[in-house]
Amino acid sequence: MQNKDKSIILQNLKDSTAEWTNGQGPLSDIVISSRIRLARNIEGIPFSPRAEQAELKNIFELCRQVVEKDPLFRDSNLLLLDELTPLESQFLVEKHLISIYHAREKRPYRGCVFNQKETLSIMVNEEDHFRIQYLLSGLQLNNIWKLINEIDDEIEKKVTYAFSEKEGYLTSCPTNVGTGMRASIMLHLPALAMVNGINDILKAISKIGYVVRGFYGEGTEVMGNLFQVSNQITLGLSEEEIIDNLEKVNQQIISKEQKVRKELLSNSKSQLEDQAWRAYGILSSARIISSVEAMELLSKVRFGVGLGIISHLNLGILNKLMLLIQPAYLQMLAGKVLDPFNRDMQRAALIRNEISK
């Protein structure tokens, strides 16, 4: 672990781009990222929402000990959320390092470990003692499982997990028990959205045990045609089966999106070109822009890049911008709190600057 001051850690985080946004993984034109998280608890200590302050402190210190000397966590940082301002916590949410729940909860000794590439993060004292998550670009759940499984084994050498032969890994909420694993895939589905094909798909997959959420996970809204699809069942299936099933469901959605893209290209190419370049035109000249409008336009430009209509931009820049333009990130970059009007101006300037590079 790196022993750095909170302000240095945040400064570095502000300047760095998460690897999972690079747009270079398999099927990146449609799949933004894949993610797996494991819920784990330490034996003999109540789950975080019911733990005493001293117990929460124990968990936090245990996490520090685990990551402190281990080579796997050599380039990792540990932040204590109690020391962060609401803006800084929200910034971690927008970076996808912690959940909204983790940022807003008042419980003391909540922590966040993350590595330099921002592929790995561990939420400490969220609903469970440890929530380990791993993110990669594009569709690659199998690779993620290999990596996160190793990390899980490594942590387990130093702690004893709460585990029962019957129910598996024990978690605060019975919806996570068993494998404690939630796998999810973030999809960009502009073509399906254009032909109003999204709602039918969402309805269909929610009936077979999958959940669809917005860009920032549970309870967040869909924006920029980005959808997160994840497994709901965690018990009675092996990790490999959960991954395999989720990939199959996503393959179906991906091939639907591909099919509609092809149809649109052959029937309405001019309209698609117009749509992409118009969006690009606004983004490269606007002076004031809200995050909702920016997300919509970035989605259109991203669609244009995916179809080969706009070739001087890459998916990585657009993925990155979708994070940079969020309210807390913008204010962190500006180094001060901004009111909504000034945020909209700052956002417009940032986008102009990034896409004309």
Add this chain to the structure above:
Amino acid sequence: MLCQICKKKEATITFTKIVGGQKTEIHLCKDCASAFSDKFSIFPLPQFNIDDLLAGLLNAIDLYHKEEGVVPGKEIECSNCHLTYNEFKQSGKLGCSVCYHDFREQLTPLLRRLHGNSEHVGKIPRQSKGKLDKIRKIKQLRKELQELVLKEEYEKAAKTRDEILKLEGVLKKKNAK
């Protein structure tokens, strides 16, 4: 009445808009209504809320118990963290790992409904692996023992029995630690 947008299909859905006390109605067919509602996001996306689902299930199971004539005894409580089952029903969150043991009777049907299953088949932590493997081995040996006795192969049966006793001894020692 025909749909006011496509003017082809029968209108089956009515949208009512009230602006400044003035009410206007628009009659649409199913397809146009879907496009219309998407455009104006009248219907929010079906947001799946796991807590609501859990609360619904917990109440359904209670109802089932009532119908089956299961008399609710005095309030059950976790022997370790003292969370009561009613508190769990309200929050949907268990208090500690012992809750899973102490509420097992109530939780098993719930897990079956949530996951379609109530037994873990995935990863096993290394520390439990040896123990779990032994338990699985004992189960298998017991089966073999029964078959051997049926076949009247007493010599082999005695060997298998000794093996079971040995494994059980190891487990007991481990548990005592």
